[in-house]
Amino acid sequence: xxxxxxxxxxxxxxxxxxxxxxxxxxxxxxxxxxxxxxxxxxxxxxxxxxxxxxxxxxxxxxxxxxxxxxxxxxxxxxxxxxxxxxxxxxxxxxxxxxxxxxxxxxxxxxxxxxxxxxxxxxxxxxxxxxxxxxxxxxxxxxxxxxxxxxxxxxxxxxxxxxxxxxxxxxxxxxxxxxxxxxxxxxxxxxxxxxxxxxxxxxxxxxxxx
Amino acid sequence: xxxxxxxxxxxxxxxxxxxxxxxxxxxxxxxxxxxxxxxxxxxxxxxxxxxxxxxxxxxxxxxxxxxxxxxxxxxxxxxxxxxxxxxxxxxxxxxxxxxxxxxxxxxxxxxxxxxxxxxxxxxxxxxxxxxxxxxxxxxxxxxxxxxxxxxxxxxxxxxxxxxxxxxxxxxxxxxxxxxxxxxxxxxxxxxxxxxxxxxxxxxxxxxxx
DNA sequence: CTGGATCCCTCACGATACTG
DNA sequence: CAGTATCGTGAGGGATCCAG
Numbered sequence: 001x002x003x004x005x006x007x008x009x010x011x012x013x014x015x016x017x018x019x020x021x022x023x024x025x026x027x028x029x030x031x032x033x034x035x036x037x038x039x040x041x042x043x044x045x046x047x048x049x050x051x052x053x054x055x056x057x058x059x060x061x062x063x064x065x066x067x068x069x070x071x072x073x074x075x076x077x078x079x080x081x082x083x084x085x086x087x088x089x090x091x092x093x094x095x096x097x098x099x100x101x102x103x104x105x106x107x108x109x110x111x112x113x114x115x116x117x118x119x120x121x122x123x124x125x126x127x128x129x130x131x132x133x134x135x136x137x138x139x140x141x142x143x144x145x146x147x148x149x150x151x152x153x154x155x156x157x158x159x160x161x162x163x164x165x166x167x168x169x170x171x172x173x174x175x176x177x178x179x180x181x182x183x184x185x186x187x188x189x190x191x192x193x194x195x196x197x198x199x200x201x202x203x204x205x206x207x208x209x
Numbered sequence: 210x211x212x213x214x215x216x217x218x219x220x221x222x223x224x225x226x227x228x229x230x231x232x233x234x235x236x237x238x239x240x241x242x243x244x245x246x247x248x249x250x251x252x253x254x255x256x257x258x259x260x261x262x263x264x265x266x267x268x269x270x271x272x273x274x275x276x277x278x279x280x281x282x283x284x285x286x287x288x289x290x291x292x293x294x295x296x297x298x299x300x301x302x303x304x305x306x307x308x309x310x311x312x313x314x315x316x317x318x319x320x321x322x323x324x325x326x327x328x329x330x331x332x333x334x335x336x337x338x339x340x341x342x343x344x345x346x347x348x349x350x351x352x353x354x355x356x357x358x359x360x361x362x363x364x365x366x367x368x369x370x371x372x373x374x375x376x377x378x379x380x381x382x383x384x385x386x387x388x389x390x391x392x393x394x395x396x397x398x399x400x401x402x403x404x405x406x407x408x409x410x411x412x413x414x415x416x417x418x
Numbered sequence: 419c420t421g422g423a424t425c426c427c428t429c430a431c432g433a434t435a436c437t438g
Numbered sequence: 439c440a441g442t443a444t445c446g447t448g449a450g451g452g453a454t455c456c457a458g
Binding site (some may be wrong): 213230231232244256258259260414 | 419429430431433434
Binding site (some may be wrong): 006007009016025047067083086089099100102106108109111115118 | 318326
C-alpha cells in the first residue's frame, strides 16, 4: 500500500504529499478553529465518506499533523500538533487568495459560521489594530463564536468567550456584509465594534468582502 | 461534465476547488519561476500523463490562473496571469512549512535546481537584507539561474542575468549546504556572497536547511 | 447514539500509443 | 513538439453494517 507520492525533492511537493490529498486541508482548516470530534468533522465535510475521513485522520496522525486527544469528558477528540498549527500561515494565505481571486459564493453550497471566523482572521492587519484590545462575541440561534484582538494578535474560539466587550446578535457575515447602520450589539458600544471591524481588510483586491 | 467541487462557501474550499487537484499547485510552482513550454512542464512533473497535463492546463486557463502566450519566437508558452502570480504568497508559505515540517529529502526522488530557487525566495527576510543590493548567478553544466536582491525585494530567473555581481560555479544547494570554506565564486567577492546568504533564514525550525 | 470498518461502484488518474 | 485517444488501475464517494 505504497502511498502515492510526487517523488520530488521539493518542499512544495513534499508538503503536497502530506496535505495535498482530497479533504486533508479542509480537515486542517476545521481543526485550526478548535479540536473536533469525528462526527463534527463528518458533518462539516459534507460528502466525505466515513471511510475516507477515518483514513485521512490516520494518515495525518501518522504524518504528525493531528493527534488523538483521548482524555477529558469526551473520548476521541482530534486536535492539531505543533506541525499542524504551523500550517495556519499557509492556510490563511490560501484563504486570502480564495477571497480575492476565487469563485463567487454559490447558492446551495454548504456554509458554516466557523469558516468565516477563520476567514476573518486571514484578513487581520496587525498595523491597523494598533493598541486595540477587544473581544467580540457572535451569537445566533445555531452558532456561537468569538474573536479577540490583543497586542496586535488574534485569538478565536467557538462557544462563549470568557469576557466579551461586545456581543453581536448575528453572524460575522451579518456584521461585515450588512449596511453600516444595521449593527446589532445587544451589549457593548457600536464604536468599539467599529474599531474592531477596521482592523480587517482584504489586501490586493477590494471587490469582494 | 460537472467538475468535482467541495461545494462549500469557504474561501479555502473554493481555492481548493481551483488549485487543489493533483499536479495543479506544482504546475503553478514551475510557472512562478518562468513561463514554460508544454514539454518543459512534462519533464518537470515526472509521472504526469500528457492527457492530464493538457487537462490541467485547460482547467487552470479557464480559472484565469494561467494563460497561453502565443506571440514571440516560440508558440505555445504558458505563463501566469495576475491571479496566478498572486498565488506566490501562499505557495511560499507552503514551501516554508514543507522545509520545516515536511519529510526529509529522499534519495532517488526527482530534483530540479529551479525548485531550489523558489525555496530560497521562500526563506528571504526583508529585514535581514537591509540596503543590500546584489545579483548572484548560479551556473553549472546543466543549470543556469540567478537571484537578485534590491530594495528588500527578490527577483529571480532562469538563464543568465543581465549583470551579476557574483557568479557561483555550482548549485544553490552547493552554496548553502556546503562547508563555509568551500564557496566557489568564479567571479565577485566572497564577502558579498556571504551578505547575500545572510538574508535568508528558515523561521520556526533550524533543523533542516 | 457515536465512532468506525467493509463493501461496491464510479471516475480520476497514470501509462502508452497515436495524430497534427 | 504539442497535444488527443484509449484503456487499465486504484483512489474517492456513498450506503450499509458492526462495535462500544
